[in-house]
Amino acid sequence: MRRLALPAVLSAALAASAIALAGVPAGAQAAPPPRPGELDVLFVGAHPDDEAGGLSTYGQWNEFDGARVGVLTVTRGEGGGNAVGTEEGPPLGLLRENEERRAVGRAGVGDVHYLDKVDFYYTVSAPLADEAWGHDESLAKVVRLVRQTRPKVIVTMEPAPLPGQHGHHQQAARLATEAYFAAADAGRFPDQTGRERLRPWSTGRLFHTGGASGPTGRACAKDFTATTQAAPTYGVWTGRASARNGGKSWAQVEREAQRTYVSQGWGGFADVPADPERLGCDYFTQIHSRVPYTLGDTEPTAMLEGALRPAKGGLPLGTEFFLTTEAFGVNAGRAFTVTAHARSQRPLPGGKAALSVPSGWTVTGSGDLGTIGSRERTATFTVKPPAGTPNGRVRLAGTLTTARGSGQTATPVEVRPGVTGAQEPLPRVADFDAWAGKTGVPALSGRMKRVLTLASGKSRQIRVDLANTTGSAQEGTVSAGLPAGFGADAPSKPYRLAAGAKGSVTFTVTNTDASLPTSNQGGAGGDYDFTVTTTSASGTDTQKGGLELVPVAELPKAPTAPVVDGKEEPGEYPGPELDLSRVWEGTACDSAADCSATGKVTWTGDALHVLVEVRDDKRGTVLGADDCKRHWRTDAVEITVDPRGDSENTSTTFKTGVFPGMADGRPCFERDADQHQGPGEQTAPGMRVASTVNAPYDGYVIETSIPFAALPSAVDPARMGLNIFVYDSDTQDKVGQTRIGWSTWGGVQGDPYRWGLVSLPGHTPPPGMPGTPEPPVLPADAAASAGSPESIIQAARTGIPLAAGPAAPPSRTARIAGRPAVSGGAVTFRLAATGPGTAYAHVWDGRLLGTRKIAVTRAGTRTVTVPGASGVLAVAFEAKGGGTASSVARLSG
Template sequence: MRPHRSLLALSVAAGLLGSGLSAPPASAAPHRDPAHADVLFVGAHPDDEYQSLATFGQWKERRGTRTAVVTITRGEGGGNAAGTEEGPPLGMIRETEERSAVGLAGIRDVYYLDKPDFWYTLSAPLTGRAWNRPPRRPDDTLERLVRIIRATTPYTVVTMDPRPFGQHGAHQQAGRLAAHAFRLAADPGAFPRQIAVEKYRPWKADRLLAQNWGFGGPSGPRCEARPAKDPRSGLPVVGVWPGARSRDGRTWAQIERDAARRYVTQGFGSLPAKVTTPPERMPCEWYTVLARGGRPVPAPVRAQRRLRPLYAEFRDWTRRAGMPWLANGAQPAYPARPSATVPEAARAPVVDGRAVPGEYPGPEVALGHWEGTPCAPADCSATARLTRHRDDLYVLVRVTDDRQGAALDARTDCKRHWRTDAVEIALDPGGRSDDTSTVLKAGILPFTAHGGGACAARDADNHQGPAREITVASTVTRPYTGYTVEARIPLALLPAAADPERLTANILVYDSDTGDRTGKSRLAWAPYTGAQADPYVWGTLRLPGYVPPSGRPPRSATLPLDAARSADSRASVEQYRRTGVPLAGGPRA
């Protein structure tokens, strides 16, 4: 069965394929299907679309183009700058934020696939396994997305960059799924029950675009008309200028900022209310053209050699997807790992947030800036010392800081430490991990509310939750000029036996400088992109004389996989009644 479209819709689409993004295909007017969208955005979390809202708003105002959004999770695993909710309750709050934000760009429909958001990872494969965990089939999320494309019949699909380096694994996986679903939705042999039983028709969308946040194109109104190519993939890049003014006189950049500030739980409420960048200095919102006329846009393939496992997996995926050029330059030129020797102390240090002579006989290592706002030494700088006593690793971190961040409640909120001043210690027992599900990561708050001291929790690692077996203490200067954190980490807590020659680690400091639970600057011993979540970056710790006890087999990861449900969302249920698209992209009765 061929996809059905009106001649008007086909002619409009064909005439605009080569004209950039300023005038996307519009609806065949009037379009009677309440579920139809001219543009469908596919993201992983609420707020993933916000840096494209100036684009979607302009398209609607100029041509009446309808955009809908697919959000695969509700962001249950993210931080919360507005309260202590987490898991499904946080997901419901984030749905409300998203619907409010996208409404400013004229978007009414947001479809959730009810997949779990577990924590920040840089691994698309780990994300895929979590989204399709048993008893779900390995293609469950893909099937749901294909169904929504067939239900909403978009001409243009916009998604996230599927490339792996330096971005959330859930963003990568959303881009991968969108690329597959874009192709499979037109194939009558793909998920045939949707056609034979549910009475959907195959649907061939015209264009597939991927957000390209890192593209360094020109600024100002001419950026829309300038032909450009992505330097890595070789694919065309097109843009929409947010400096254009809407009918109410505001720039679309300002409307997008107003929308972003609706995402209060993610700290976006602290963004300045007014956009002060002159319009002529605003760059476009850039999109890589992955497919045109329903087919991938080809580009030269430049194969990389000696790929690490995560990047080899991505290369293999691009070949299966028919877009091998996306793997061009995907693996960065990682710098040499730093290294340090951790001597054994004659006596166990006293964990009290202080270092007395002899407790830490090894050298002091400095932490460097790796993300966020660069800062002077008096603003944020740090050093660390490490030692071992028997089967315990001791870490002491001294931090210089000019302004104290928010004090969180140790009883209810000792988690997601990156929201305020904090220290993080990450340990990969064998130095072979491809993601952090096989490592230990402890986040330590040096001070807490109600005069409390330090507290620690594990996050984004093999086993999240309170870190009761990790002993922590701190001292905080008065008047405030910084703090010292000290920790004892039993090596028995690692997901596998520590290899005394291959153990890798990173030590990180988060600097907030604000009381609104948002971060500003980040430091690390191994200060390269992805320092907190990319084990390929971490430095080597050598433990001379250490022999791990026998009988420590690797432990499987436990991920928090509770997801909010569309059936429990009044807005989602009302949308289903209006559009007829089943909740969570499920089968149509």
């Protein structure tokens, strides 16, 4: 395993702080915080490096405002690539942990916690991540860590399934959002508030990253364009100079930190502009707030107001003030209620809430709250938007005034017509919108454009979902305003809905012009937009939808099976030649000679046969024969098959990456991010691959035969999903530059619904093939905190148990006893145990020098020897029945 090197200063600081907690003299060291492990700001992400885009902001808060910022990372990124070695699985996870700790340390972040969940592969499906990680256990861990670290502000990732958004990122943000609410509720995870003696904790404010774009220069904090006007959005300028970093801009410091993630190919990131006025902002959007703040504040600390810094109006820290509404969706001309909630740790006499609404709206209600104390006080208002109010999202603002100060808050509502009609959502969008409503953040829903794919020149049914939000029956028509080149079975269709009822109408839509460009070359950014118009007695609703054309092909059966030899013989591949030269990610090709490709696909009774011819002017890294994995790092071809053409995510598909030649001169193949990942010979038995690499080099040919029996299920001969991608790298640093393919959109490798569709006329599936895919085989071997000296040292320093788990009970724990002895290149120490469990001992000096696993069957003290003679002895103990303990000791001699 690669040794994990840390700068000597950081290594010494971590060791010193840990040893101080272990009761061993450590010499001069920085004074610990008043409450070790407690945080002001907690970032929640899925992988090491997810926090990297906000390090400028977190570093500023730490340097200029003294904020203690920590990170919670769900996985250690075992499923990512490795541009610096051959480690994968847990060893890669520990390597990436080391990178993350060094990177965030540049922003003054000292604590990084992990949930020890597996990073299984890139997917755009949050439900798949939820299934793999275990929702209840993962949420319990996040809630426990929030209760242990007591952050005033939580920042997380974008939780919505926006195009290309990693499903792990989505799920990490969902967990952070759910934990924000659950951690404050004593009824959630009662074992934590009972047996573990943790107190409920109400974090003041919750944000997700992104949500705006803006200019460069310091004006980016106030002149940006937000994606939603209803939620407060903030910009933090990255051009601010850092005194503790020699006057560099925080954008420069962030870039230096990002280069620490070398395993992910970030070491070569270009410099940011030296002129601060050419630097932009980090943007954040508020998901929820419990505390008062100043609307429209553009200062760098605006997101901390009310939670970490007192409200500008003078309300003391510990004051809560927020609004709730009877419903998120409201109707013009129909009244609804808004409730103001207030509470304070110190008495605030003369409390009064006021509500600010758009011009023409009416508000009734006194807003009197009296003296605000530790018990929540509420005031209810009746709000009525006038008839004819335009549909859309509106911000309602609240003001709290007391004898000791004032503050503001806001909440959004969405004005909706009496009857709404919307194109059916993708399953992941429907799932997210349902989650947002159930979790109490409905404003997060409805932000994803409704899109559906349609095979070029073909037809499909499109459902329009209807909802009557009025108190009376409604009827009317639904029409689909389709763009040129598309038609429907009827211009409009009638409906009738009872009061408060839901329903639908369905159109059969046809692409009448098969010459229209497909994939991301069609329409606007790949979307052929249309409108859904729904009429009713209460008004008209118009909503946008989008159709995405995917390419199609008919694949004739080969008269005889092609010879898998890396070259095409006449007549081997009947049928069309597929254009694989469309760019879907990365830098555009300079010319066809730089990167372009064609493909041919045919089939026989037992296999698919694929031939891909690639033009390429410069060969990327030739990997070692033992490094046949992570095909996106260099020149390679990826072939994806969705047997039934209906997979929601790639866990029910077949995906293989094929390298044209390794260091031994032979091609190789593997499976990745699909129903069963791993070496090709093990996961796709019977699959054969051959290649020809041109000399002098100007490209290569890959030919393969994929047995139908290797697919997750039987093929639907009328509708099989297929895609072919080509990864092009012109460097020797294991980093790709360009991705081209047949059916192309950003993130399309994780989007089976956007793959091309093919038919295999006359195909009969082999006997015994299942009609539905077998359950996916997902990697489960994650790096564990008990195996990480750095995590153990942090746990000993902070008192926060490993992996956001509980502490080992006193009756079942084990720790280092006395001073270890160093002799003959090894460390000998006494391990004192009060009960059974497993201990993991590591010797670490910025490198992992030795490790040993010790089974503890009963209470007592035993002598243990571990290889290594310098640095720190770090011991983690996992108690039988649950809970961990961490101890460390500095080594001498």
